């Protein structure tokens with residue numbers, strides 16, 4: 001597989017920001033990093049990761065450079081919304097798809113919509129969705145939170161608990177804030 005180069009990322013990141021997310025991060029607080037592997041336990045691709053805490057977007061070196069625009073849009077849409085692949089992320093992705101159509105990039109628009117229909121699942125996304133669920137339903141149990149998110153991905157609770165080892169920790173962390 002062709003690997004991503006630093007130069008390509010340096011060129012694409014400002015382009016994607018300017019065209020698809022012109023109002024985001026005006027202060028330039030977010031950074032982008034190319035990394036060798038993005039660790040995760042569950043299944044799925046690991047092309048990118050958005051870390052709100054450090055305001056960093058990680059992009060894996062190990063993916064098709066042709067998909068870079070999509071990966072950047074997917075991750076920046078996480079940076080501007082919260083709650084994994086929930087409603088707000090879906091709406092922001094749809095907005096990006098419409099923008100792609102406007103500028104004549106209909107293939108990219110289609111790719112964005114395919115991504116929304118079957119989103120890439122990263123560990124970070126799962127924790128984010130659980131975090132948001134617990135935040136808005138603080139009385140629900142850990143089991144209820146896990147079931148809610150696992151169901152959205154057509155998985156069992158046990159699979160999720162095995163794949164995402166920090167679920168309990170994330171749950172307790174949010175509970176502690178209430």
Ligand SMILES: [Zn+2]
Nearest residue numbers: 078120122125
């Ligand atoms: Zn995601």
